[in-house]
Each structure stands twice: as C-alpha cells, then as structure tokens.
Amino acid sequence: MSYSIGQVSKELGITIDTIRYYDKAGLLPFVNRNEAGRREFTDNDVHLMRTIICLKNAGVSVADISIFIQMRLKGDGTLEQRYNLLKNHEKNLQQQITDLKDTMSYLKYKEWYYKTAVEAGTEEIHFVPCTNGCLPELEEQYCDYLKKQGDLIELDNFVNVRDYRNR
Amino acid sequence: MSYSIGQVSKELGITIDTIRYYDKAGLLPFVNRNEAGRREFTDNDVHLMRTIICLKNAGVSVADISIFIQMRLKGDGTLEQRYNLLKNHEKNLQQQITDLKDTMSYLKYKEWYYKTAVEAGTEEIHFVPCTNGCLPELEEQYCDYLKKQGDLIELDNFVNVRDYRNR
DNA sequence: GCTTGTCCTGGAGTTGACTCCAGGTTATAA
DNA sequence: TTATAACCTGGAGTCAACTCCAGGACAAGC
Numbered sequence: 001m002s003y004s005i006g007q008v009s010k011e012l013g014i015t016i017d018t019i020r021y022y023d024k025a026g027l028l029p030f031v032n033r034n035e036a037g038r039r040e041f042t043d044n045d046v047h048l049m050r051t052i053i054c055l056k057n058a059g060v061s062v063a064d065i066s067i068f069i070q071m072r073l074k075g076d077g078t079l080e081q082r083y084n085l086l087k088n089h090e091k092n093l094q095q096q097i098t099d100l101k102d103t104m105s106y107l108k109y110k111e112w113y114y115k116t117a118v119e120a121g122t123e124e125i126h127f128v129p130c131t132n133g134c135l136p137e138l139e140e141q142y143c144d145y146l147k148k149q150g151d152l153i154e155l156d157n158f159v160n161v162r163d164y165r166n167r
Numbered sequence: 168m169s170y171s172i173g174q175v176s177k178e179l180g181i182t183i184d185t186i187r188y189y190d191k192a193g194l195l196p197f198v199n200r201n202e203a204g205r206r207e208f209t210d211n212d213v214h215l216m217r218t219i220i221c222l223k224n225a226g227v228s229v230a231d232i233s234i235f236i237q238m239r240l241k242g243d244g245t246l247e248q249r250y251n252l253l254k255n256h257e258k259n260l261q262q263q264i265t266d267l268k269d270t271m272s273y274l275k276y277k278e279w280y281y282k283t284a285v286e287a288g289t290e291e292i293h294f295v296p297c298t299n300g301c302l303p304e305l306e307e308q309y310c311d312y313l314k315k316q317g318d319l320i321e322l323d324n325f326v327n328v329r330d331y332r333n334r
Numbered sequence: 335g336c337t338t339g340t341c342c343t344g345g346a347g348t349t350g351a352c353t354c355c356a357g358g359t360t361a362t363a364a
Numbered sequence: 365t366t367a368t369a370a371c372c373t374g375g376a377g378t379c380a381a382c383t384c385c386a387g388g389a390c391a392a393g394c
Contacts, residue, residue: 004370004371005370005371005372006370006371015352015353016370016371017352017353017354018351018352018353020372020373021351021352021353024374025351030299036359036360036361036371036372037359037360037371037372037373038360038361038370038371038372039371039372043300044299044300044301047301051273051277054270054273054274057266057267057270058267058270058271058274061350061351062350062351062352063350075290076284076288076289076290076291079281079284079285079289079290080281080285082281083278083281083282083284083285086274086277086278086281087278089274090271090274090275090278093267093270093271093274094271096267097264097267097268097271099224100224100225100260100263100264100267101264103221103224103225103260104225104257104260104261104264106218106221107221107225107253107256107257107260108257110218110253111250111253111254111257114246114247114249114250114253115250117243117246118246118247118250121243122243122246123242123243123246124243132197132211133211134211134214171340171341172340172341172342173339173340173341182382182383183340183341184382184383184384185381185382185383187342187343188381188382188383191344192381203341203342203389203390203391204341204342204343204389204390205340205341205342205390206341206342228380228381229380229381229382230380
C-alpha cells in the first residue's frame with residue numbers, strides 16, 4: 001500500500017509544493033517513484049516525514065535537516081554524529097522554550113498594564129505625572145497584584161525576567 | 168543623559184542596521200534626533216525597545232508591532248485594542264510553547280533511539296529484520312525505559328505526543 | 335588640522351522557505 | 365472518448381527580515 005503526494009499532503013497538513021520543495025532540497029531521498037515517475041509514499045516514508053516536520057518545528061533549518069538525512073544514508077558510521085546533532089538542537093529548543101516562557105511572563109505584565117489602564121480610562125495612571133515615562137514602582141505594583149492573586153509561580157518567573165531586563 | 172545608536176546596539180544585542188530597519192519600519196517614532204540629525208535614545212526609549220524585542224521574540228511580525236506602536240501614538244482611545252492585540256498574541260505564544268514542548272519530547276525519544284543504536288553499534292537493532300522500517304514495539308520500549316528511569320512526567324507527555332502523531 | 339571612527343540616507347542585495355507558473359504527462363470518471 | 369483531475373519538471377516570483385553599500389556629514393583624539 002502506498003500514498004500519492006496529494007494524500008500525504010492532506011495527512012501531514014503541508015502543501016504539495018512544500019513536499020516537492022523538500023524533495024528538491026534533498027530531504028526525501030527515500031521516496032520511490034512508480035513507472036510513470038510519480039512519487040509513491042510508504043507508511044514508513046510518512047513516518048520519516050513526521051520526524052522531518054518535528055525537526056522543522058524545533059527550528060532546525062532545511063539545510064541542517066538535509067545534512068541529517070544525508071548522514072542517515074551513509075549508515076551506522078554516522079550514528080554518533082546524528083545523536084550529537086539532535087543533542088545540540090535539544091539545547092536550542094530548551095533555550096527557545098525558556099525564552100518564550102519569559103516572553104509570556106512579560107506579556108502577562110503588559111496585559112495587566114493595559115487591563116488596569118482600560119479600567120481607569122487612561123494610560124496616565126501608570127506614568128510619572130506630566131511625562132510619558134512609567135512610574136518606577138509599576139513593576140512592584142504588579143508583583144503585589146500577583147501576590148494578591150496567589151500566583152506565586154508567575155511572580156517568581158516575572159521577578160527573574162525583570163531582574164534580567166533591568167540587569 | 169542619552170545614548171547613540173551604537174551604544175543601544177551593544178546594550179540590546181542587535182545590530183545598528185537592524186535598529187535603523189526598525190526605525191524605517193515605523194517601530195521607533197519616539198526616538199528623537201539632535202541638531203546634526205543623529206538619533207538620541209533615552210532610557211525610556213531603550214526600555215520601549217526591550218518591549219519591542221520581547222514582542223519580536225513572541226513571534227509578532229514587524230508589521231504587527233508597527234500597528235501596536237501606531238495605536239500607542241493615538242492615545243487612550245486605543246487602550247482596549249492594544250490589550251486585545253496582546254491577548255491574541257498570548258494565545259499564539261501558548262500554542263508555540265506547547266508545540267515546542269511536544270517537539271522536545273519527540274527529540275528526546277530520537278536521542279534515546281540514537282543512544283541505544285550507538286551502544287549497539289548499529290541502527291538495525293531498531294528495525295524489523297531485513298528492512299529499513301522501525302519495529303512496531305519501539306515506542307513501547309522507550310516507554311518502558313522512561314518508566315525504569317522514573318520519568319513519569321516525560322512518559323505522560325510522550326504518550327500524548329505519540330497518540331497525536333499516530334492519530 | 336588631520337585621521338579615524340561613528341553616524342546619516344536611500345536604495346540595492348541576500349537569505350530562507352516557500353509559492354506559483356508554464357507546459358507537459360498520466361489517471362479516472364461520465 | 366473526452367474532459368477534468370492529479371501528477372511531473374524547471375525555473376521564476378514572493379515575502380519577511382534583515383544586511384550591505386555608496387556617498388556624504390559630524391565628532392574626537394592626537
């Protein structure tokens with residue numbers, strides 16, 4: 001049993017053009033063709049493509065994934081290299097996750113900022129009078145708000161982010 | 168006290184060209200110039216730029232950040248719109264974090280796959296004999312490994328990801 | 335006062351990851 | 365059997381986000 005490019009496209013949620021682009025870029029050397037030259041994908045091919053998409057989601061470039069696939073073709077001699085490549089991308093990924101969490105923390109602070117401003121009807125409640133600069137105690141006020149909410153995890157995270165940003 | 172574009176560049180870890188690009192794109196209408204036409208950044212400007220970089224890290228496009236900044240210039244009438252814009256990006260961000268965590272889970276599985284293959288000296292230990300396809304019980308083996316390690320959180324996450332992928 | 339460094343603008347070039355198109359072949363359904 | 369749907373290739377186009385460059389102005393150290 002095999003699948004056409006259109007079926008795989010639907011299954012994986014990526015366009016036909018993208019699959020062909022990946023093929024051109026050397027990401028799919030394992031996909032066979034029928035007599036007419038059309039691609040025929042096996043279940044295993046689709047599984048491998050899920051791994052490729054996973055690496056993409058992890059922020060690995062098409063060029064790097066291509067290197068990984070080329071190593072795969074070379075056999076067992078490259079096992080360790082492949083392991084190291086993944087380990088490296090795990091580090092990147094961990095950093096990305098940390099960054100996004102920090103960004104989220106900051107975003108929540110900004111949401112609080114705008115929620116309170118909307119309630120007050122003006123942004124000025126956060127400014128030093130007669131300026132466009134924020135009050136120095138603003139972040140402290142937000143911490144108090146988090147404490148009142150009992151959100152100690154977010155509080156802890158925000159304090160870290162704030163320390164970093166004001167470094 | 169004010170800073171030159173070069174100082175800000177170092178402070179924020181982005182290039183001078185990128186700062187000028189952001190300015191051209193309408194992200195920095197608040198930055199003033201001196202008599203000679205050079206940009207002079209205040210502490211508050213730098214603080215605002217950190218927020219812009221934060222939004223960038225959250226995956227917000229330069230065009231969307233520009234909209235946000237334009238709303239800021241329009242004053243209190245846009246407070247609610249700004250809050251909603253942030254709330255929307257919070258959703259995106261939460262999705263990104265979830266995706267990255269799932270990707271991480273899958274990456275760890277692949278690392279285990281390669282670690283065991285390296286130890287065995289060949290990738291074939293994971294294949295159905297005489298094929299290039301993986302054993303159907305492979306993921307189960309990994310689950311057993313996680314259980315033995317006592318890593319029940321990762322186990323739980325991996326099972327979810329696996330269910331989704333094998334949907 | 336001269337050299338070297340930092341800044342300015344407008345605009346062109348680059349990169350990565352697609353996305354689209356022309357022109358053609360094969361498969362399927364009425 | 366004929367239309368239309370799905371596939372093929374090579375190559376051009378697009379888009380976002382930079383990145384670089386030419387040509388010129390101002391600043392700072394010696």
